[in-house]
Amino acid sequence: MEFALIDAIRRRTALARTDVLLGIGDDAAVLEVPPGQALVAAIDTLVAGVHFPLDTAAADIGWKALAVNLSDLAAMGAEPAWALLALTLPQPDAAFVDGLAEGFLALAAPHRVALVGGDTTRGPLALSVAVHGFVPPGMALTRAGARVDDVVMVTGTLGDAAAGLRCVQTRVVVAPPLRAALVARLNRPTPRLAAGLALRGLASACLDVSDGLLADLGHICDRSQVGAEIEAARLPLSPALRQAFALDAARDFALAGGDDYELCFTVPPGKVDDAVAALATSGTPATVIGRIVSGSSVRVQMPDGAWIAPAHRGWDHFSP
Amino acid sequence: MEFALIDAIRRRTALARTDVLLGIGDDAAVLEVPPGQALVAAIDTLVAGVHFPLDTAAADIGWKALAVNLSDLAAMGAEPAWALLALTLPQPDAAFVDGLAEGFLALAAPHRVALVGGDTTRGPLALSVAVHGFVPPGMALTRAGARVDDVVMVTGTLGDAAAGLRCVQTRVVVAPPLRAALVARLNRPTPRLAAGLALRGLASACLDVSDGLLADLGHICDRSQVGAEIEAARLPLSPALRQAFALDAARDFALAGGDDYELCFTVPPGKVDDAVAALATSGTPATVIGRIVSGSSVRVQMPDGAWIAPAHRGWDHFSP
Incomplete structure (x- = not known):
């Protein structure tokens, strides 16, 4: 039956x-x-x-x-x-x-x-x-529209779900309220539906962060035939993540951890103010984290000025 | 990726x-x-x-x-x-x-x-x-439209897939060409798409036979709040099934075996000729096997005239 x-x-x-x-x-x-x-x-x-x-x-x-x-x-x-x-x-x-x-x-x-x-x-x-x-036909946000000089933005905060998974899978000691906040992001992710609607006509490319920021931004770069530069210092980290883990670990979760289901999107420079306003109206926090450049790789500038081009861009379902 | x-x-x-x-x-x-x-x-x-x-x-x-x-x-x-x-x-x-x-x-x-x-x-x-x-809206064939005195029909032949599964799962001895024909019905079922289109506006109820004829016809009866009577002698059996198994076993496969993916449908008496003609045009063989009656049960009349009301109406995915 x-x-x-x-x-x-x-x-x-x-x-x-x-x-x-x-x-x-x-x-x-x-x-x-x-x-x-x-x-x-x-x-x-x-x-x-x-x-x-x-x-x-x-x-x-x-x-x-x-x-x-x-x-x-x-x-x-x-x-x-x-x-x-x-x-x-x-x-x-x-x-x-x-x-x-x-x-x-x-x-x-x-x-x-x-x-x-x-x-x-x-x-x-x-x-x-x-x-x-x-x-509406023609209004869908795709991965293919990012152009050089577009800004790269994300909704909400990154890394909480990966930190929550760490809490669940290991004996890491995290205060119970912080642990609960992180595990909630893992188990009950919030799809950013209002943000997606707000970004119609404003974002040049968009996807959701499921495999990890670097891997997913790499998908936008692949489809749009561009590169991207991220400033690690700008990564939006939740108070719970900052309190539960050291800053380096928190940034690693934000860069490579998956399962956050925030939106990562690109906006042409002339539309950034409109996008920020539309997102605010939809009740969605959003942060500029970098920009689109020519090339094909995703690079990250660390707070000390050093650049890294991570080999491991996130979680591949079929990686060993 | x-x-x-x-x-x-x-x-x-x-x-x-x-x-x-x-x-x-x-x-x-x-x-x-x-x-x-x-x-x-x-x-x-x-x-x-x-x-x-x-x-x-x-x-x-x-x-x-x-x-x-x-x-x-x-x-x-x-x-x-x-x-x-x-x-x-x-x-x-x-x-x-x-x-x-x-x-x-x-x-x-x-x-x-x-x-x-x-x-x-x-x-x-x-x-x-x-x-x-x-x-087109309003033209979908549902399970809910069968009425008393409608005829019950099926496309193609029934029981081959269940017989093929028997060949695969047991040591039953069946001649290789027959075995191949039966196993092909199990592994490569033919969806009756042309028949479905031909039956628009003609069938009063329709579904595909996946759990077994009795179980699936029972679904039509449940949704339409009617009963059905099937004549076992009318069940369409393929030559391969008839040659590979005794008649009683073949009929059991046809009544209770699943996975045939033929269509079982009901047609008001006044539309049977049109339905047969439309199906012939679509290249689909079809057979009248019984009729819709009042009540709520599916009964089968065996060739000797005896009626059976099978308790086991097919394969329940969660039956023990």
Whole structure:
């Protein structure tokens, strides 16, 4: 009964969207994209023990599975609408599914994301979520538009999720309130949807920081055929990260740690003021951290003036 | 590098669709649904050892992962367009990915399905595919429209895939050509896309046979609040199935075996001739196997006249 578990999740929310012509319970969902809007679609999988620690709470897993996908929509400047959930579970587990649904819906409801379909299968714990949203044609934020002299900016703060993972995976001693703040960034990342909408027409390139700042900024450079220079001193670090770790370690987390799901974007010099204002209106803090240069590499200037060109640009899912 | 493997798959095809505004290589795909069409979306996961035997060829896995999803679109009467692929692999394996791509594209190309995005992660072998297609609003074939006195029909033949699985999993002795024919139905199911389109406006309810005829017809009965009566003597059995197994076993495969991915549908009595004609035009064989009755159960009349109401209606992914 492929729909029983998915339906149990659906029933936990009353969210109705008039653009869902047919939702959960048939072979597929039937959906209506608004006139004048393009469809934006992404899929991401979370595997237990790879993308989240095995003892992660079900509600956190449900939240994160949706969050990492909504973050892809945010990075495109898209407005979210619908999700499909493919859930693989070792065995039926009503309490786990309840928790999963609770976390999923805690994020879906405020963003008016309707769960419109899914699949449940037996196997090692994993979740694939496909999300769908809208953007006016030609307004999508891509990775390919960065130009020399554009400024490089990020939303929020970087490094907390990697520091949280360090707290979970090692015996590092961190004061409980700080630890909780860092682990919350790991387990319940905030997709920057309002920021993505605010950046339409302003950012020249954009993506979300999932593999680590250097790796992800490298993706923008690859697609845009440019290089980038980052000033380490400008990296936005949270108070919790600064208090819990030494500055060098904090900067390493911010540069190479993944899973923050902040947006990294480039803005033409003439649009920086507008971008900062639009982000402020959307309630999103943002920081200039560097600029786009010619070339193809991402370089970092340390506070002492030395330049580093990190070989390890973040977390590769298939690196040894 | 989440796109490297997906991109390797994409590069194996030259398929271009003008409705793909932005394909693989960014945070999400940007797509254009044709004016006047609703979007149809489904997701299905295949897990190694659960949905296919562990020694299944990579190309067969790639084919089947797309096929079971396109079958969902077929069951809705939708025209396929785009797919997202989330691939979980224990380790990077270029030969495996090549094989997977070959099988995926062997099915995608003739149906003009473009792979527009994806994700690769490390973990136990599994594939989640999300597919997207179009249907005019109000024309989707659902599970909910069956009415008393409608006839019950199926496309093609039933039971081959379950018989193929029996051949793979046990030491049953079957002549090699027959075995090959049955295993091909298991590994390379044919989504009945042309039949789904032909049935628009004619079928009152429709789904694809993935869990087994009795289980799936039960889904139509549940959603339509009706019962159904099937005549076992009318079940369409392939020559290979009839030659490889005794009639009783063949009928059991046809009634309870899953994975055939034929369409099971209901047609109002006044539209049967039109449906048969439309299916013939689409090149799809179809057979009347029973009728919709009042009540809520699926009953089967055996050739000796006895009625059975099977308790086990097919394969439940979470049954013990």
